[in-house]
Amino acid sequence: MNLNRHTIVTCALTILDTYGLPDVTMRRIASALSVQPSALYWHFASKQELLAAVAEEILHDLPRLSSGESTRLRLWAARLHGVLLRHRDGAEVVWSVLALTPWEEGIGLTIEQRLAESGLTASLAHSAAQGLLNLVLGQALSADQRRQAQLLNVTTLTDADDPATTLDDTVAIFVAGIDQARSC
Amino acid sequence: MNLNRHTIVTCALTILDTYGLPDVTMRRIASALSVQPSALYWHFASKQELLAAVAEEILHDLPRLSSGESTRLRLWAARLHGVLLRHRDGAEVVWSVLALTPWEEGIGLTIEQRLAESGLTASLAHSAAQGLLNLVLGQALSADQRRQAQLLNVTTLTDADDPATTLDDTVAIFVAGIDQARSC
DNA sequence: ACCTGAACACCGTTCAAGT
DNA sequence: ACCTGAACACCGTTCAAGT
Numbered sequence: 001m002n003l004n005r006h007t008i009v010t011c012a013l014t015i016l017d018t019y020g021l022p023d024v025t026m027r028r029i030a031s032a033l034s035v036q037p038s039a040l041y042w043h044f045a046s047k048q049e050l051l052a053a054v055a056e057e058i059l060h061d062l063p064r065l066s067s068g069e070s071t072r073l074r075l076w077a078a079r080l081h082g083v084l085l086r087h088r089d090g091a092e093v094v095w096s097v098l099a100l101t102p103w104e105e106g107i108g109l110t111i112e113q114r115l116a117e118s119g120l121t122a123s124l125a126h127s128a129a130q131g132l133l134n135l136v137l138g139q140a141l142s143a144d145q146r147r148q149a150q151l152l153n154v155t156t157l158t159d160a161d162d163p164a165t166t167l168d169d170t171v172a173i174f175v176a177g178i179d180q181a182r183s184c
Numbered sequence: 185m186n187l188n189r190h191t192i193v194t195c196a197l198t199i200l201d202t203y204g205l206p207d208v209t210m211r212r213i214a215s216a217l218s219v220q221p222s223a224l225y226w227h228f229a230s231k232q233e234l235l236a237a238v239a240e241e242i243l244h245d246l247p248r249l250s251s252g253e254s255t256r257l258r259l260w261a262a263r264l265h266g267v268l269l270r271h272r273d274g275a276e277v278v279w280s281v282l283a284l285t286p287w288e289e290g291i292g293l294t295i296e297q298r299l300a301e302s303g304l305t306a307s308l309a310h311s312a313a314q315g316l317l318n319l320v321l322g323q324a325l326s327a328d329q330r331r332q333a334q335l336l337n338v339t340t341l342t343d344a345d346d347p348a349t350t351l352d353d354t355v356a357i358f359v360a361g362i363d364q365a366r367s368c
Numbered sequence: 369a370c371c372t373g374a375a376c377a378c379c380g381t382t383c384a385a386g387t
Numbered sequence: 388a389c390c391t392g393a394a395c396a397c398c399g400t401t402c403a404a405g406t
Binding site: 209210211221222225230231 | 397398399400401402
Binding site: 187220222226 | 372
């Protein structure tokens with residue numbers, strides 16, 4: 001009783017971190033809040049809408065990439081990566097929500113604008129922004145999946161790969177490629 | 185009756201292409217084959233195992249990146265992208281399966297080997313291979329998601345973005361970055 | 369060896385009805 | 388305005404039993 005959107009989102013995040021995305025179900029959230037599943041539907045029209053709010057919460061600490069910061073792309077990418085890895089399955093949640101968000105309203109747009117400022121053609125800026133975003137999300141998703149595989153020790157992994165290092169390596173490569181394109 | 189693994193996989197692929205991944209359920213496949221759901225479990229231990237076979241089928245047409253082909257990375261990436269987009273939700277299926285595959289047995293390893301041959305350090309070759317794979321998978325996943333959004337016309341998209349063009353743009357950037365790293 | 373039938377423990381969502 | 392209770396149409400998986 002006395003529910004509100006924020007309480008529900010917080011509860012969902014707790015379940016996410018503790019048990020993972022497959023366990024984030026409407027019934028599970030409801031039961032954790034000692035409420036009927038149908039009660040959630042007064043506050044959210046669907047599970048998708050609830051997950052969108054969860055994704056927003058995950059991205060809340062992420063600073064905007066403001067004007068003139070095209071040189072800090074690597075830093076910003078690392079921060080996005082860090083924010084995603086702070087929650088279990090964070091990358092998957094954000095990705096599933098970003099999929100339904102028009103590009104114009106997503107975080108990719110600010111990257112595109114910085115790249116356009118820094119002298120890329122509009123078309124290349126768009127492609128590069130999309131690529132960089134997918135690269136960071138993809139690395140985070142892979143890291144999450146490895147984390148899960150290790151929990152179930154399905155795999156005997158030889159690598160003690162640090163996700164943050166690998167992320168920075170790949171982003172550095174991509175940014176070097178962008179700089180190359182700029183000078184042509 | 186008279187089921188076998190191949191028949192089941194083919195049926196699953198048909199449902200995938202026609203209705204999308206959410207509709208690929210054990211019960212749905214069984215009913216399409218006029219069989220009880222439990223019958224599938226004689227041939228596959230779980231849905232995961234079935235999906236792994238589906239992913240293998242999707243990747244079947246993909247040529248291996250053989251020795252000395254590091255210069256054809258762009259071409260190979262385009263082929264992988266193409267294979268993924270040939271089936272609805274293809275990228276998602278392959279990604280979910282690749283997540284459970286040890287790196288040593290996945291398609292990423294061959295990329296890593298080519299890059300190592302071409303003069304990258306072992307560590308960088310590993311990162312770059314992972315990044316390139318995630319980039320291609322990520323672009324394919326995004327393209328799939330846009331395709332779906334357009335089917336439900338959730339979004340009024342301004343872009344007539346060609347996925348293949350964008351893919352090649354981003355891969356070209358990444359490969360340029362790799363070449364840069366090689367010459368240092 | 370290969371499949372049926374029935375069950376178990378779940379899902380998301382809807383909707384009349386209560387307070 | 389906000390929540391309960393009950394239902395609907397689904398899931399993946401197991402397992403005794405049939406042939």
